[in-house]
Amino acid sequence: MSKASVWHPYNVEVAEEAAEDEADDTQELQIEEALKLYQTALKLHSEGPPSFEKSAAAYKALFDSEIFKYAESLSEYKRHEEFGEDLVFDSILEDDYKAGPVQSTGAADSAPNTLQQILHLSYKNHGQFLLEAMQHCITTSGATPQMEAWNNARGALNFFAEALDKEDTDLDLWLRAASVAAMLGSKRLTRYCLEAVLDGNDEQWESLLRLPGLEEGFAGQQLRELVERLEDSVSLRQAPLSSMKRKKLSDTLKKRLNPFPFAPLPADVARGDSLHNVKAAPESVTLAPGKWDWSGVGEMLLHQFMAEQKGMAYSVPSGSNVVFSIPPDSETPERVEPEPAAPTQDVIPAAPQLSSSSQIEELATTAPGVEIIPEKEGDKAGMEEQNGHTEVKNEEVGTVAPPDIAPTPSRKRSTDSAGLPETAEGGRSRSKRIRGRDTVTETNAGGGSRAAQETNRQLDEQLEPYTHADQCLYEIVKDIYARLGVEGIKEPAELRDLVTALSSGAATDPVDKAAFDMFTGLRSPDVQSAQILLSSESFDLLGATRDHGLNAFLGFAKSSSGQACGRPILDKQGLNTFARGVNSGWLSTQEVAFAWVESLFSPGLCPQSEGQPSVLSSYMQFRWAEDLKRNVVQVIVHMDEYLYERMVERVDSLNRRMLKARHQSHSYELSDFDISQVEIVETLFELHLDIYSLIKHPRSQVDVNTQVLQSDRLERWSGLARDIMQLRSDCRPNHGIDDLALRHIWATVFQMSVNDEVPPEHVLSAMAELKSMFTPLGDRTIQLQNNAIMPELSVAAIDQELVRISMKDFFLKVFDQDEQDPVVVIESLEPILELENAREPNLPEEAAVSNEGGDTRSPSTISGDTSSSTDKQLERVSPILEMRKFLDSANVNVRLSLWNRLRVAYEAIDFPSKVLSCFLRSIEALVTDFRSSNFQELSPLDRQHKLLTRYRVVDDMVVKILRIIRDDEKPFASLPYEHVQSSMSAIADLLHILSAANMLRDLIRINHIPMPRVETQPTQTFINMMTRLDDIHLRLWMLQYHLLKDGLSQDLESFPTPSDDLFEFIRHVHHATGVRNFCHLSGRQFLRLAKDELLQMDDVTDSQSHATELCQVLHDLYGLKLFIGPLECQDFQTISDSLDKKTAFSILSFVMAQAHKVDLKDLPKTELKGTIEKVHAALGRLKQNEDITFNRKVVSTYFKSPVNPVSLFSCLKGVGSLATKHVSPEEAVAASKGWYYLMGNIALSKFRSQKRMTPGPTEDLNYAQAFFVQDLEHSIERWETWYRLAQANDAQLEEAVSWNADKMNSNSAELVNFQRAAINCYIMAVACAVCDADTTPETQNKIAQMYTEFGNRMYSSSREPFGMEAFNIRESEKRICNLQNQARLYKDVAFVPLQVYTAWKYASTLFKRAIKGNPNKWWNHYMLGKCGWKMWSFNDNAMRYAMSIGAPWAPQPGPTWESVIEAFTSAVETLPGKKGRSGEPVLEPHYKLVSITHKLFQRNAINCEQGVEILSHTSYAQNVSAPTNASGWQPYILAVLKSLRAADKSSWHHRIIARSAHTIYDEAKDATVAQAAKQEMMQQMFTKTMAVQVWKPENERPGRHFVYTTRYTKFFVELLGITGDKPNFEALAKRVRRKQTDFFEHQKLWQDLCSRYLKLLRKIGNIPDGQEDSAFKCVNHDEFNTLALRLEAWCQNPATQHSILDVLRDAIELKRLNNGMMKPFLIDDLIGDTYAMLYTLIGPTLPPVHSEQQQQQSAQPAQPRPAPFAVTATSTSAVPVSSLMQVQVDGTTDGKSVPPSNMYQSNQQQSQHPPSMPQLPSMQSQPEQAPKSRAKAVGRREIARRAEACIQKAANPAPPTTSMPIRSPPPVNATLPSITARTASPDKSAQPTGTAATSTSTAHLQASLDKNTAEEPERSAPTSVHDDADDESELSELDEEEVEEINQKVQNDDLRRSASIAALSSKPLFPGLVPSSRASDGDGTSADAKADEDTIHVRVPDTSKQGGGMGV
DSSP states (O other): OOSGGGOOOTTSOOHHHHHHHHHHHHHHHHHHHHHHHHHHHHHHHHTOGGGHHHHHHHHHHHHTSGGGGSGGGSOHHHHHHHHGGGOOTTTTTOOSSOOOOOOOSOOSSSOOOSHHHHHHHHHHHHHHHHHHHHHHHHHHHSSOOHHHHHHHHHHHHHHHHHHHHHOTTOHHHHHHHHHHHHHHTOHHHHHHHHHHHTOSOHHHHHHHHHSOOHHHHHHHHHHHHHHHHTTOHHHHTSTTGGGOOOOOOOHHHHHHHOSOTTSOOGGGGGGTOOSOOOOOOOOEEEEOOSSOSHHHHHHHHHHHHHHHHTTOOTTOOTTOEEEEOOOSSOOOOOOOOOOOOOOOOSSOOOOOHHHHHHHHHHHOOOOOOSSOOOOOTTOTTTTSOOTTOOOOOOOOOOSSSOOOOOOOOOTTOHHHHTTOOOOHHHHHHHHHHHHHHHTSOOOOTTOOOHHHHHHHHHHHHHHHHHHHHHHHHHHHHHHHHHHHTOOOOOOHHHHHHHHHHTOGGGOOSHHHHHHHHHHHHHHSOOHHHHHHHHOOSOOOOOOSSHHHHHHHHHTOOOOOHHHHSOOOBOSSTTHHHHHHHHHHSOOOHHHHHHHHHHHHHSTTSSOSBTTBOOSSOHHHHSBOOHHHHHHHHHHHHHTHHHHHHHHHHHHHHHHHHHHHHHHTTOOOOOOHHHHHHHHHHHHHHHHHHHHHHHHTSTTSOOOHHHHHHHHHHHHHHHHHHHHHHHHHHHHOTTOOOOHHHHHHHHHHHHHHHTOTTSOHHHHHHHHHHHHHHHGGGTTOOEEOTTOSSSSEESHHHHHHHHHHHHTHHHHHHHTOTTOOOHHHHHHHHHHHHOHHHHSOTTSOHHHHHHHHTTTSOOOOOOOTTSOHHHHHHHHTOOHHHHHHHHHHHSOHHHHHHHHHHHHHHHHHTTOHHHHHHHHHHHHHHHHHHTTSHHHHTSOHHHHHHHHHHHHHHHHHHHHHHHHHHHHOSOTTTTOOHHHHHHHHHHHHHHHHHHHHHHHHHHHHHTTSSOOOOOTTSOTHHHHHHHHHHHHHHHHHHHHHHHHHHHHHHHOTTTOSOHHHHHHHHHHHHHHHHHTTTOTTTGGGHHHHHHHHHHHHOOOOSOHHHHHHHHHHHHHHHHOOOOOSSGGGOOOOOOOOOOOOHHHHHHTHHHHHHHHHTSOTTTGGGSHHHHHHHHHHHHHOOOOOOHHHHHHHHHHHHHHHSOOOHHHHHHHTTTOOOOOOOOOOTTTOHHHHTTHHHHHHHHHHHHHHHSOOSSOOOOHHHHHHHHHHHHHHTTOSOOHHHHHHHHHHHHHHHHHHHSSOSHHHHTTOHHHHHHHHHHHHHHHHHHHHHHHHOOOOHHHHHHHHHHHHHHHHHHHHHHSTTTTTGGGSOOGGGOEEEOOTTOOOOEEEOSSOOOOHHHHHHHHHHHHHHHHHHOTTOHHHHHHHHHHHHHHHHHHHHHHHHHHHHTOOOOOOOOOOHHHHHHHHHHHHHTSOSSOOTTSSOOOHHHHHHHHHHHHHHHTTSSOHHHHHHHHTTSGGGTTSOOOSSGGGHHHHHHHHHHHHHHHOTTOOOHHHHHHHHHHHHTTTOSHHHHHHHHHHHTTTTBOTTOOBOOOOOTTOOTTHHHHHHHHHHHHHHHHHHHHTOHHHHHHHHHHHHHOGGGSTTHHHHHHHHHHHHHHHHHHHHTOOTTHHHHHHSSOOHHHHHHHHHHHHHHHHOTTOOOHHHHHHHHHHHHHHHHTTSSOTHHHHHHHHHHHHHHHHHTGGGOOOOHHHHHHHHHHTTTOSSOOTTOOOTTOOOSSOHHHHOOOEETTEEOOOOOOOGGGGGGGTTSOOSOOOOOOOOOSTTSSSOOOOOOOOOOOHHHHHHHHHHHTSOOOSOOOOEEEEOOOSSOOTTOOOOOHHHHHSOHHHHTOSSHHHHHHHHHHHHHHHHHHHHHHOTTOOOOOOOOTTOOTTGGGGSOOHHHHHHHHHHHHHHHHHHHHHHHHHHHSOSOTTHHHHHHHHHHHOTTHHHHHHHHOEEEEOOOTTSTTOOOOO
16 A cells, blocks of 8 residues: 555544554454464364374364454354344455455465455365364274264364355365265265356356366266266256266276265265274174064065165174074064064164165165065056065166165064164154054953943943944945845944954954954054055056056966965074074175075975974975065065075086086985075076066066066076076986976976067967976976965966967957957957856857857967967867956956956947946956955055055046036946946945944044054144045945935835935935034035935925935035024034035025024024025026016006006906016026015014114115015016015005104105005005915915005005005196197096095905904904994084085995994904903903994984993993983993003003093083093193103004194193193193104194194283284384383383283293294284283383483483484494484385393383483584484384393393404394494495494394395294293204395395495485594594494303393
8 A cells, every 4th residue: 555545634534544444454463363373273284193182272273263253254144143134245245355266275385365265264174174183083093983973074064164155166175075975974965065066057067078177077977976876867867967978987086086085985975885984803793683583584684784785884894793683582472563673783873863864765665575566656557466566666777786676664664674773752653652552452351340341331422423323324224225135234333343352353254354454554554555545646447558458467466376375374483593503603694694595495494393394495385474575585686696606606516516426427416405406596596587577567667677687687597497407307317307397397488478589479389388297297286375476386377377378369459559449349348347248048158158259359379389289279269258267367457457448448439327337347346356365365564555555446436437427417327237236235345344444533533542643744644544535435425325326216116215215325324424524525525415416305205304404414515504493403513615606596495495484583583594694695696687677667666656546446356467577487596486585574574573662774674675576576476575565665664654753744755655665565465366376274364464454554544644645646647638629738647546435445345355364353353443433434424514504415335333333342352362462451442442432422323322232342341330311421431431541551542541531521621621631631641841641552553653642732732721721831832842753743733832822821911912003003213212111121120020021921932932933923913912012001101211311411401402313423322323223115114123122231220210201402503404304113023122122131230342343143132233324334335344344244134134024024033042041942043044044035135225225325314423424434533433333242141140131
């Protein structure tokens, strides 16, 4: 850095920068210090092992330095952990130094110069140091402890990782890391490090591969070898490995390039090379097999050999000895497959934790067993018998190791198979599993103790729900199966006892044994079982290709006769001798394995019992267990090189001995040892032939390389066997063909059959020759029970093989790919497979077969080289006959392949029923195979696996069968009855086996046994396995149901009621699967099937059970609760599906049927209501069309149309219709089934069932109307829909009029519309009911109720409050007409509206019909009597009127009073015996009978005796004394009414009270009876505060209540008027005025009340009418003002008492109370007349007030002459100028308002003595005298104001006034300036701002009020509202509408008034005032006066005294 770069001026602060420089210098110093430490450590490191301790200390000091604590020194991972989100990636690694090239080596000659380089080299060299130190330790002290070596290697790898984090381009370090990772056994890290060496893009790879360096080339080759060993074929095909040429580096070069010579090559990590590679002295290795038998020993040897080969035996030196740990007690238990204990090895340690899992995984592979036919999971070859089969893995074949045919893991031997001790975790899980398995208790042999019995009893109680369901299902199914002829049904109780006993020996039936296998397999599941069940791939049948079908025939696994033979199983015979021999020598693992093979294959070494030598080998004498066979095959395959070399040496030795003997001319006799060698070689040859035959099977999935290797082994052993057999023949030239020779010949011939290069003709010839060799032997059979390919050597076996070979052409034809004609395949296969159809009844089998198969070509594969007899025999073979024989003994897979081929052919011709038949036959074949010996004699584990595999295959077929059944119309058309029987039998067996799984899960549910767990799998695995089995179970039940349904249709004689049988079957299946909570599985297919079938069953005998079951199905499927009883529902823990539209439509009928079973009133309270709403929501919105829209318009128009009398009378005859369009039921399914009617009825019933105490929402009614209308849109012929819609409109009307009279008083059109809609709906309902209704009692009752309600509606509409408005025709409804003789148009009604008498008559007709349908209902008689009474009264009134006017009267037809009385008498007689709903008696008929009888008596229609006789029908008149004459009638009636009132304990029946009052009052109508009637009314109806208490009885019509309140109030007003009860009258008026909505026609009631009240006031004050005109007609205005002021002061005096003054107060209070309700003319008249009375009577007697005296005193010196209206501008009199200025407009008094008298309250304290009239000052002193104006009269407005001022209360002295501008409409009691002041200056009045403008606006308002009062006397402006108003004063406030109306009139009259005022201003009325006014404006001397004109003075009220007024 130059000096200029660091120069700074002196006057600049550089403290911060200097501080930064110091910090930087500190970092540099720390780096330099660390660099010194690094060089020291590196120097010590280079000195080698002597300085290792010092090097370690130096490295420790280095890593303790400060640079390793920097944030940038941390690795990226640690930085993320420490800093988290605060980490800044862009700046965290910034450094002041420029990074240079990284030192790739650790040399000390080139020191690092950056922080990153120091960190990188420090970590790298320290890791190298750790490895070198570890190597030195191994070299000097032998093997290091495993954990120490592991930690050192891992630590070195961590340091390498830190170094690479700092610089990742160090290729050498990546190679070192790869080697260390290989030492640790991590394939993943090794591969990652090798790939990092080759990291780069494609171009770099290409350049690297063209000319790679040693490091890159070595890494690439190592990576390729590692990937190949890992079998990662995908990576091998991608760059860079795909472009890399295979180059082989020499071992020397590899060792040279290996970074650590002591470490394995990186590619060797795939082989599991150990961490140590140090030679040690040989030692003994003790092996302790988990099971002491031949199989356990062989398995341990195999594991030890594999561990040595794969480098897992870390501490086993070369040349070590193998010894066995012989158990003290060599007797081992029976082979019950216990869990083997972990093998203990004294020397072999556990593998490192990092690589143990991968090594175990490599070893845990399948081993070859009896048949080596491996399969991939989910392969289509899943049906092949693979019990104990081998899965030969496709692995890379190297030059050193033999091909790895990995063994299958034995059950529960994962850790043992790996040769490793179990970890702690594994040990825990294992012991837990053992404990769990031991929890299943065994039953006591002798019956058990009491505790055991109690335990069994509790267990039975817990299992009772499941056992009961199984038993019920068994009983139902057993009966159905018995009638169908299906046999083999097993009882579930027996199976439950069998599986819980845990003993397979108790199972005698093969199906029971399979069920036991299912139970035990699921009780202790393994990984393979889980894979079989949970595999997502399809376990389908064999494919339809030629390879699959033909290979199933050519390579099928023959039935093993060895398994059927009675040979004993080899256990441990001779094992102890073999073990002691091994322990006595020093043998390696391979040598011990050879000795083990030799012991098994040599004769006599495995005797059946001690002391009994045998001449046979264990191969011939015993039957090997599956695990032993598997271990033998594994040993001879993996150690083939060693075994072959040893046997070649022995054969060569034998050959040399024989040559030596022959050379010496001696015959060589074979020793026992030589004979055993021949036996060993021949056995090995046969076993290799067995292995090759099985891996060459088409479905073995073994790769070609492995097949070639095994073929080479077979050829070698074949040649060796041929050589040694030849040597044996040479030694015994005269010895015949014995069993060993026959075995060799047989094996040689079969070797030719599996050789593709040998032509078939040669094979047939060899077979024929072999048969000729066995024919002379007769029935001689050689058993090779341990060989799968040749288990039996006999003539029959040769024949079977010959048939197989001869049928090859036939199969080639059947499975030919190129065969395009499926008919040929069908004609070829169907006769073979369908034996019953192909065979004629009366012909032998051979003849039938020859006739049917005559056109089939004979096989052409037989060569002419064979003998003539053999040719003839083969030519005569019928393919079909031989095929049948062959199929009888062939494996099940062959038959399945044929059925599959036949199915494919039927699919080609689209024959679904035959395809279904082929599937069913395939299932039958699989189930039949369960009973075969091949299946039964398998090991339990293999049987379990095969069983689960078969179920997966069957399930795939069942899925396809169900799809065919669903899609095809006639899926069972080709199934005969016998076919159905056999298929149902097979499925019954499958269901029986699956029931064992259910029983296991039952025990798990009740916690009797713990839930099993699959090793190495999650806990959910077992649950998933059971779920898959449940799916299979349900699908099998579904298929069984379909077969049952078809079988029932074919055997109607045995099943006369098939619906009942099908219902019981599906019901019990549902219950049995539901209690186990899996009925909803399998995609809910079973529930959907049950739903569809149950909906179609409409003829089930037990309909209740059918409905309950369908409810349960719908609940499980969709969560719908349609149960009638809540206890019927069972919770099966199902997952509900969403209800779709199609299903909703399908269940509509059932849902409606369930809804009809519940009372509509109770339906909203049940869960059924929610279900109905859910179904309705699923229906969705109906698609609209033109027809429905048109119908909706027609129906809606009909509702609002006027009621036509013709329609009313026509409907009674059944005539009535609407012009709607037809809507087909298909377009409206829901409507056609009545769904909308049901929904509307539910909503209507819900509303009507509610007890409504207050107004509420009517949503339910709206919904009901909408649903009913929607139903009518599709059909108008449903009378019930019309009826319910009429009820809905009635309910709407009732709701509108029940709570207040607002709508009735406002003449709302809504009420008329409701009435019309209800009546029109009733009309249509009656018309449709008369035509279409059925005659059932239930329907007739409904119709009778409809007539009742229709009659109620007609009668109610004719009476108040409706008053026939519904029948009237509006103006807008009149039609435009024109007459032919007139040219004009006019409006007229279309028909004459219904008259009231006709309405009553029509209603009576309806009630008569209702009585006919329901004669016991009292209401019908009661209403008939009321209609009759109205008609009789109408006629009687008409007669009386005609008689009164003298008009002739003809008797009119109508009811007589006798018929009316008879109707009410019938109503009384039909009253219910019990009391009503409220517990009170029904009094309406009794009261009506009494009331009408009294009216008849009053009308003189009856006399007293007749009245008593009529009233004798009511029980309430029985105890009342009858009157003797007419005068006693009133007390009699009152007594009867009193009896009725006594019965009405709750006083609901107000009409009884009213009738009593009327009875009293109507007699005389004077004050006395009025007082009595008033007392009667005030007992309960009117309270002391005049509150009207009229309650609504139960049977009162809606809206009638308010009619009665109005009627009673009018009557009571009349009584108050007569009695003169003013206080009550006043209180009642206030009540009525406030409660406007409580009275019908409140306006009329108020007018009537006011008029009567005004009359009462006039009567009280004795005020005549017209007093106002006579009093003020000739009064001068001045005089009026003077007396008005005096009168006002007198009236406001609290001591003043006068009756007329009280009347005035009451009148003004009434006006306030009226507040515009009625026109106030009568009130104003009373106010004027009352004031006039006070003015004339009191005014003249009053003295002058104090203000008058002051005015006179101030005016006398200035005015010598009186001038009444001359006032100076400076006058401060209490009477302002504006109050004296009056303007006469249009001849009427329109003076402005005078200030109220409370302005002068301060002067009213003067004496009240009347002074003399003051003399007005003269005007002589004025320069000019103004002309005398015309005298002004007093107007009514002025009188009214003076009258109001008189009643104002006097206030205390007013506080100071406050002036404020007018901002809003003035208060009522404010005083406005006069119009003169406003109009004096037009310019000033026009100003837009200021107080003058505001005053002008206020004056306009006041003027408008005055003019409106004068010009429009019918209007009454509201008066002022005072603060001292009574408690009802809120009713006297102005409404907002009225204030708005006043303001509008002010604006309208403004212009006209301005013009009048301008005219007046041109000629002032008071000239003397104008100059003064102008002068004051000009000089400002009278500002106060001016302020008075423009400002309203508001006096603050005195709050200390209530009622204080406002002063202005």
